[in-house]
Amino acid sequence: MKCKGCGAELQHEDEMLPGYIPKEVFEKRTLAGEEVLCQRCFRARHYGKLMPVRFEDFWSQLINVIKEVDVVVWILDITDFEGSYDPKISEMLSSVKKIFVINKIDLLPKAVTVQEIEGWVRRQINEEPLDLILTSATRRYGLRRLEEKILQFRRVLFVGVTNVGKSSLFKALTGKDVSITPFPGTTLGLIRAKVSNTVLLDSPGMTTGHRLIDLLSPESQKKLTPTDHLSRFTFKPNRDSVIFLGGVCRLDIEFDSELRPIFQIFASEAVKFHQTNKVKADTLWRRQYGKLLVPPFDPRELPMESLNFQEKRIELNVSEELAIAGLGWVSVRRGPFETCLKTIDGIYVRKREALINPTRKER
Ligand SMILES: Nc1nc2c(ncn2[C@@H]2O[C@H](COP(=O)(O)OP(=O)(O)OP(=O)(O)O)[C@@H](O)[C@H]2O)c(=O)[nH]1
Numbered sequence: 001m002k003c004k005g006c007g008a009e010l011q012h013e014d015e016m017l018p019g020y021i022p023k024e025v026f027e028k029r030t031l032a033g034e035e036v037l038c039q040r041c042f043r044a045r046h047y048g049k050l051m052p053v054r055f056e057d058f059w060s061q062l063i064n065v066i067k068e069v070d071v072v073v074w075i076l077d078i079t080d081f082e083g084s085y086d087p088k089i090s091e092m093l094s095s096v097k098k099i100f101v102i103n104k105i106d107l108l109p110k111a112v113t114v115q116e117i118e119g120w121v122r123r124q125i126n127e128e129p130l131d132l133i134l135t136s137a138t139r140r141y142g143l144r145r146l147e148e149k150i151l152q153f154r155r156v157l158f159v160g161v162t163n164v165g166k167s168s169l170f171k172a173l174t175g176k177d178v179s180i181t182p183f184p185g186t187t188l189g190l191i192r193a194k195v196s197n198t199v200l201l202d203s204p205g206m207t208t209g210h211r212l213i214d215l216l217s218p219e220s221q222k223k224l225t226p227t228d229h230l231s232r233f234t235f236k237p238n239r240d241s242v243i244f245l246g247g248v249c250r251l252d253i254e255f256d257s258e259l260r261p262i263f264q265i266f267a268s269e270a271v272k273f274h275q276t277n278k279v280k281a282d283t284l285w286r287r288q289y290g291k292l293l294v295p296p297f298d299p300r301e302l303p304m305e306s307l308n309f310q311e312k313r314i315e316l317n318v319s320e321e322l323a324i325a326g327l328g329w330v331s332v333r334r335g336p337f338e339t340c341l342k343t344i345d346g347i348y349v350r351k352r353e354a355l356i357n358p359t360r361k362e363r
């Protein structure tokens with residue numbers, strides 16, 4: 001029997017493995033005809049904590065599971081496009097029929113219209129034909145269109161990196177009470193449900209190691225998962241400005257023009273921004289890493305000495321953005337300027353066309 005929350009096979013032997021439930025609790029619940037959740041899902045729901053388990057990533061299973069379905073619904077998070085549109089997943093899904101779902105659109109500023117988001121996503125995903133649906137699982141937006149689309153198939157698989165909202169959409173469509181938490185890695189096995197004649201499969205999220213949040217503890221990842229809005233700060237830097245996005249990303253600004261550049265940074269509220277100058281930046285970084293400059297929320301979780309940093313010089317202009325996977329993005333209002341970006345090695349960094357376009361009038 002599987003856990004109703006996370007899809008793991010229930011077992012009574014090892015607390016550190018998925019699906020653990022003490023035998024007596026299992027027997028008591030089944031006798032009473034109650035739904036059976038593993039200990040981890042039970043605690044996640046009642047105490048808001050997600051216990052760690054040894055778990056083999058879904059990557060190894062994906063290749064076989066996709067052979068058994070008619071269509072794959074690849075769910076992306078619009079607030080972390082670079083982190084969720086992963087090239088390795090793209091490659092694995094290259095020859096299967098797929099539908100892209102762009103979730104969490106409620107988190108973008110209201111001034112960005114659905115048509116603009118759709119146009120932007122279509123220009124980022126270079127595939128023809130491109131089946132695309134925008135959704136917000138929490139606001140129940142786009143669910144009807146998604147349902148209409150998937151009911152055309154017999155077997156449908158939901159996939160994506162951790163925390164993009166796969167289970168939230170699955171629950172909204174099927175009514176199944178699966179576990180949903182702001183922690184990544186909630187779902188641990190395939191969960192099956194039927195809607196009309198269609199079988200829907202929810203799957204465990206994949207980790208790629210290219211998102212900043214992938215390097216942090218589950219508790220920190222939870223803090224960095226925005227639930228109802230993103231924070232947005234506007235900067236008008238000086239010639240010697242350095243801006244920190246927590247302790248994990250540093251932007252040294254340079255420009256020649258008379259007018260100072262203006263840009264906004266979008267990230268989860270838990271990311272603290274700090275502006276200083278080039279003389280003070282090194283000392284501040286070392287002293288305040290994991291204190292004023294969070295994430296990391298504790299310097300021991302990601303010791304600064306253990307990290308390798310990548311450094312990139314990037315020229316940015318108005319209508320362009322610089323996205324750092326799993327952290328946030330910089331959206332330029334006035335440019336041009338150059339920035340020397342320093343962040344942890346391996347994290348995807350991409351200069352892109354602006355998703356939040358400054359030429360549009362704010363409502
Ligand atoms: N604002 C907002 N939050 C969402 C949306 N969809 C999901 N979430 C939140 O995102 C977090 C992760 O949701 P899940 O449904 O558990 O994500 P998942 O992809 O199944 O995650 P794993 O099972 O860990 O791979 C939860 O805190 C959800 O409430 C959405 O459309 N908008």
Ligand SMILES: [Mg+2]
Nearest residue numbers: 166167186187
């Ligand atoms: Mg899930």
